[in-house]
Amino acid sequence: KFACFERTVEAIYKFVVPKPRADCSKSEQLVVTFTAGYIAGVFCAIVSHPADTIVSKLNQQKGSTFMGIAKDLGFMAMWKGLGPRIVMIGTLTALQWFIYDSVKVFFRLPRPPPPEMPDSLKRKLEAKNN
Secondary structure, eight states: OOOHHHHHHHHHHHHOSOGGGGSHHHHHHHHHHHHHHHHHHHHHHHHHHHHHHHHHHHHHHHOOOOOHHHHHHTTGGGGHHHHHHHHHHHHHHHHHHHHHHHHHHHHHHHOOOOOOOOOHHHHHHHEEEE
8 A cells, every 4th residue: 555655646746746746735745745645546456356355254154165265256256346445445545645645744744755766777878768
């Protein structure tokens, strides 16, 4: 979830927001935080949903196996209920990140600078482009 959130924030600032993060107001930054949190939540909901469905069935059917339930359910049945889960997890994750960043803004806590490309990667890309 954290890696997805961070990469989404980077992508939003790179491809969507027309100015650097340092030039954005706190409100604009919080909108980016909420959006990236929602996207991270959706990603995590999609990735974890089949396994969570099977685990729920394991808890209901004592003595069954993971693979046995997966076979009984079939591929499509493992995805039932994904829509409501996306709404729930996306919203919860977005709110978690929004609240976290809002508290940092309210208490004027420093925010980490956006990650920079390592020098070794910069040199490698420059060599490739030349």
